Amino acid sequence: MNKTIHYEIVDQVGIFTIDNGKQNVMSTSMYEPFYQNLCAFLEDDEVKIGILRGSQGRSFCAGDDIKSLERAADLDPDYPMMIQCLNRTKPVIGAVKGWCLGQGLLHLLTLTDIRIATADAKFGFPEIQYGMGGASGATRLGYQIPQTLAMYLLLTGDYYSAQQAKDSFMINEIVDDEKLFPRAMEIARRIARHPLTGITMEMELYQVGMDMQRKQRHSLLRSLYKEHRTAFEKAAGGRKPIEFKPLQQAK
Template sequence: MPLIYAKDGAVATFTIDNGKVNVFTPEMHRELHEALQDFVADPMIRVGIMTGAEGRSFCAGDDIKTPLPDLTPHEALEAHFFPHIHEGRTGLTRPGWEQDVMRFKRLKPIIGAVDGYCLGQGLIYLLLLTDIRLATPEAEFGFPEIAYGMAGAGGMTRLAALIPQAVAMEMLLLGERIPADRALSAHLINRVVERTGLMAEARAMAERIAGHPPVAVRLEMEVTERALDMTRDQAVDYAATLFRFQRVAYQGYGAGTGFFGTKHEAAE
């Protein structure tokens, strides 16, 4: 499988493994969606890591050389609104499972570990599917699609809401790659880590998160995401409600009880 999904204790790892620069095929989008479904459903898994296979780029985007079924203009319009409508007859195509992945809702954290190229669909997935991002000094980030008449990554990722607008527009309109140090200064990533220590650092972060009470992690994920689209008063009210709910539940179940336990107890 070009998308390898593995579990080790409370941590799941999504490894992109398809050629030297790890391009995505339509089948890999479906594999990723299936892995994400298992990730959120498995109560024993508390955090994920997304990375490229060792010695390869994180992901250089979609494989534009993958042959796709020919669709008539009418079929292409149908596929826009119903991405899987023609799969039974034509096989996987675009738009397809990448639409489901980009819309996937999760309340479990994923750490991105990037080496080499992180471009196009690979960068879209990094921004939409990861919450903390590490990169090696050799990593490069970019959206080259505009040069091929395929714009829209800024809207799909809300890039200008994640990093300074001027930097976002530079990336989107020039279509040029930026190095890891520039990505760090723009807060596109959290840390630059040497290649030899990338996965160890990601794993250490994952284990630390997995040691926290799962309910606290889940509520922090939810309130942070939803508050982005709220006014200040709405965000405070919502966060206070979830905080009080957690404290009442914690007191009701008692310290050390399952998903409401303390950090030490939850890790045991």
């Protein structure tokens, strides 16, 4: 049986496919190749966006492989932490079917920026029932959905249906099973039509700017705008982009 996350490139889209049994649990050995593939994805200027999905017909990810958990603490280097600390300047679309639980939610789903799910998708954190904490993923979930919803999931061990997840802004759309990957590819191709410089600028401004004060965000905006405008003009042979004027210096 394969125990990995496959990576392939189609139409400037990097596709990550979790492949480990019917429920696609994450074994300890899967984190290193996933990290290496993420690095390759981020470094390849021919790839503009990614999709993260479970292997065909299977769940997205039902959490960590319990049999390998005792070895997870001994990982050196700590690939799960390195994955979360990557400066991710390209967006990733999550395509979710079936179970999205535990570390599948806290470590994998929170790596995505746009999320499509099937009606049978279920989201939750059952580890609380066994006295296990969130292994730092809880804070990332709290950044992405309201605190009350995040704490309910983390503390009760209950599952959210796809509709509840959509109502909570955890996912964007619900589609039929056969439309899951095609819809993810449709959105990915739409984004991939844009210049990579614009995509990376939006990603960096959003992710880094969230932790900055107003003046710092404005300074970052001006710096990135100048950098990306220069890169655009060079790539376009001197043709200037549509004029954009940053806001005046914050008082």
